[in-house]
Amino acid sequence: MHIRSTILALSLAAVTAAPAAAIEPSQLAAQARQMFEPLPATMPDQGIDATADMVTLGKMLFFEPRLSRSQLISCNTCHNLATGGADLQATSVGHGWERGGRNAPTVLNAGFHIAQFWDGRAADLAEQAAGPIANPVEMSHSHTDAVATLKTIPGYAAPFAAAFPDADEPITIERMTKAIAAYEQTLTTPDAPFDRFLNGDLTALDATERAGLDAFMTKGCVGCHSGALLGGDQYQPFGLVQAPSDAVRPPEDTGRHQVTGDEADKYLFKVPSLRNVALTPPYFHSGAVWSLGEAVSIMAESQLGMSLTDAEVAEITAFLKTLTGKQPQVDLPVLPASTADTPAPDVTAANATAAEATR
């Protein structure tokens, strides 16, 4: 509970701060450097000891629709690298046109987060990658069948052997997800305008964006959205001060509580990173809000107990748009051909459990 108290104190203190117009760019940058860091261009290795060959294989697997039972759905379907690493949907559409339970978080910079999924139920990228393959409303496969399918494709033998040279039988689910994680560790988005501002280029943000940054800090948003990611490093109750509407926070999805069983974790979710947030509407774990400005207003009310003016919303939104970094350059892999031994795709609808949380 100490985190909640800290944030409340911060937000109460914040409302007394000086108005945005008074702050010099150099002073604002100095303040911002106390709370934020430029996004590193490289991601820490998550115990993978990633090699270039693992990354090459992982990229193939990230785009590999044969990991799914339908042979239609790849990691990139819901984490589309052409659209900010997410899928533009409220909640994802998977096998049989079934809907998932939560909004797909972007894969960009995901490895910087403390844990994966909105409820943090996977410790790292590799553990996350195993989830959707077997989820009945996502890829609807089984790990066994996904492995068996790849083994029928001769063109995978060499990339697996190169990535895992010490393995007698390299194609396993553990190695597949490890390779996917190795690739995802490359998906960083450095060099956003805000990073350039932090690094001393005071012209990187215009006056409106600077006013938004100032408001972001003084209103208290920074209490949860700080550091290099502006989020991604803690769990917080959605509705810290005031519960948002049931549409925005569906009562049945209790978030981290579903992982820990702890009543104190009800409606706790991982604080999302705001990096590239302008690229990935809709917002929140429910995906119920399509406008970034509306999302800002709801956050102010539910987390900080304050109403923002239209001008403040516009300024903060303008600032958030400066968090769009350089997107990874992706050369689409050429995937090896199926053979007569490869199982045919199975597109029959699954008997999915509707209540299953998927993100």
Add this chain to the structure above:
Amino acid sequence: MHIRSTILALSLAAVTAAPAAAIEPSQLAAQARQMFEPLPATMPDQGIDATADMVTLGKMLFFEPRLSRSQLISCNTCHNLATGGADLQATSVGHGWERGGRNAPTVLNAGFHIAQFWDGRAADLAEQAAGPIANPVEMSHSHTDAVATLKTIPGYAAPFAAAFPDADEPITIERMTKAIAAYEQTLTTPDAPFDRFLNGDLTALDATERAGLDAFMTKGCVGCHSGALLGGDQYQPFGLVQAPSDAVRPPEDTGRHQVTGDEADKYLFKVPSLRNVALTPPYFHSGAVWSLGEAVSIMAESQLGMSLTDAEVAEITAFLKTLTGKQPQVDLPVLPASTADTPAPDVTAANATAAEATR
């Protein structure tokens, strides 16, 4: 009907030819050059006057899921450039998990064909590209809504203006499909082993592949599958000599007859190009056959009235695998962000007409 007679004559003459083993590589290459050509590295312009800016825009649109009502399905969904420009499905899965009527042909080298779709109902790539956007079992959008959606995305203004500098209001369905066609004109796959063989590298095919090429010519396959594409330049009845099974040739899909209404066109389909055929199972307009060898056997029976030995099937299949060319290198585009004005995706299921032909 004269084409059918020619092919029958050719196939009857062919069975008397010398066995494969007797033919020197140089002699085989000389014979092959009479019937085939190397695939050109560049495609003729289809009246588009394509520019680099049109290609850039067209690539964005090819990968643009917001052309679909669900904002999930792009051209690349069914013509996946990671999997040979097709989708690994018997018939494609589209909006609402509905199935299309025919197997998705590869987009690779499509602009070399005499016409588009299995029944040739679109004259060129641009006309083809307009079809799936509005097809209720594919993208399930309307042209009007697709245009309106793109107009809400500010990041499209500059690419359209660059591609169509003389237009007052550049975003129209005609310009969108023209740009997509401009991009598709770049999707060629030159430099297959067979091209190198035709160009004089006699080591480019091994003995089995050469035996397959010889059989392909002497058995009569070349009667329809000749030229640079080994197909794509004429319509032929599927079941010229003997109708294949109803599973392979569903009786209700009468092919070109559905376009022309001419009884003589019943079960006529565009002869598919065999370029990259090993990458794009399953086979035939029905997508009913998953093994390339089985497809070869069925072709021999239905089109030439002959049964091939297992060895002949294996040789011809080995030859067909030498038609896999250099795949296009694709840098995934970074698509511009939606805005609060962009319509939300609509994933409600369509009332699709099941009988509608889609390829």
